Amino acid sequence: MNLTEWARAQSIHVTTAYRWYREGNLPVPARKAGRLILVSPDAAVAPSPAGRADLYARVSSHDQKADLDRQVARLTTWAADAGGQVTLGERAPFGSLVDVTASGFLDRQSLIRRSGSTRFVLWPRRTASGIDENYTMVLVYTSGGVESPSPGTSPLRRLRLGTTQVSLVPSPEIQQDGQAREAHEAAVATLNAAVAGRVVYAVAPSRPQTGIAFDTRVDPKEGLCASDSRVLAFTSLTLQSSEIVGGELVFCGLSSARTSTVTHELGHTFGLQHSPDERDLMSAVYQPGFSRTAFSASETLTMSLMMERRGGNRFPDNDRDLPATATSTLTIVCR
Ligand SMILES: [Zn+2]
Numbered sequence: 247m248n249l250t251e252w253a254r255a256q257s258i259h260v261t262t263a264y265r266w267y268r269e270g271n272l273p274v275p276a277r278k279a280g281r282l283i284l285v286s287p288d289a290a291v292a293p294s295p296a297g298r299a300d301l302y303a304r305v306s307s308h309d310q311k312a313d314l315d316r317q318v319a320r321l322t323t324w325a326a327d328a329g330g331q332v333t334l335g336e337r338a339p340f341g342s343l344v345d346v347t348a349s350g351f352l353d354r355q356s357l358i359r360r361s362g363s364t365r366f367v368l369w370p371r372r373t374a375s376g377i378d379e380n381y382t383m384v385l386v387y388t389s390g391g392v393e394s395p396s397p398g399t400s401p402l403r404r405l406r407l408g409t410t411q412v413s414l415v416p417s418p419e420i421q422q423d424g425q426a427r428e429a430h431e432a433a434v435a436t437l438n439a440a441v442a443g444r445v446v447y448a449v450a451p452s453r454p455q456t457g458i459a460f461d462t463r464v465d466p467k468e469g470l471c472a473s474d475s476r477v478l479a480f481t482s483l484t485l486q487s488s489e490i491v492g493g494e495l496v497f498c499g500l501s502s503a504r505t506s507t508v509t510h511e512l513g514h515t516f517g518l519q520h521s522p523d524e525r526d527l528m529s530a531v532y533q534p535g536f537s538r539t540a541f542s543a544s545e546t547l548t549m550s551l552m553m554e555r556r557g558g559n560r561f562p563d564n565d566r567d568l569p570a571t572a573t574s575t576l577t578i579v580c581r
Pocket residue numbers: 510511514520530578579580581
């Protein structure tokens with residue numbers, strides 16, 4: 247089939263599929279034939295015979311002892327596509343445990359939280375664009391940056407489920423500075439492009455009554471700025487459990503508020519940590535002169551996969567236990 251047909255079959259926007267193809271993120275083999283891009287979704291596939299399982303999906307009752315016969319019967323009701331999207335063909339009872347193992351994807355452990363929820367998007371183990379397990383651990387499941395002694399141990403943090411609008415509210419100083427104002431507008435546009443409109447960021451002159459907002463300001467005297475001259479900026483996230491509900495961006499000097507550092511900080515407001523790939527916009531260390539104004543293919547795909555998950559998801563891909571915790575603050579320092 248061609249790429250357009252494949253995208254339609256997967257309920258993926260055709261533009262998105264073409265972008266994935268260009269960026270090397272298409273999760274299925276594809277080749278160019280004249281003006282067509284042909285996709286081979288055979289890697290796909292529905293449940294394979296046991297023994298050489300490409301995909302193994304299991305639903306078991308939360309409160310009953312696993313009934314092997316019933317599990318085997320349920321296996322036949324699964325279907326998976328090549329993009330790692332698994333759809334349950336039959337309604338599973340609320341609270342059923344879900345376990346999906348597929349070659350090329352991280353093991354998914356979840357449970358049915360809504361009676362109608364039958365769709366799970368698997369996280370690729372690696373992509374041609376450079377995602378691998380370490381990349382995912384460091385960019386998503388870390389606190390403390392790339393120096394973190396224990397990548398992979400923090401929960402996934404993301405904007406509150408259901409968020410569609412986020413406001414960026416610059417201080418009067420930033421609003422009056424043409425270049426800083428422009429950098430804020432560029433940051434918002436870059437992030438909106440990366441998430442393909444599923445969340446829309448906007449620069450706002452004042453805090454809206456409702457919705458998620460991040461203040462931005464310049465403050466060289468802030469402790470984190472004053473104590474280390476290498477610090478360019480930091481983002482403080484307000485978290486409820488592992489959902490981001492607001493926060494602020496502090497630039498240590500007006501010059502940082504005029505560059506793509508603003509876009510980098512916006513990546514933190516979305517829930518991205520620091521990337522181990524120096525070419526990424528979310529790289530821990532800003533390299534002046536190195537034009538990194540857009541999110542990479544790997545970052546973009548990661549953002550899309552994050553939106554398919556709940557805050558509190560644990561590496562490799564487990565959201566069965568999402569403990570509710572009090573409001574907390576996470577500060578990410580950027581050099
Ligand atoms: Zn940073």
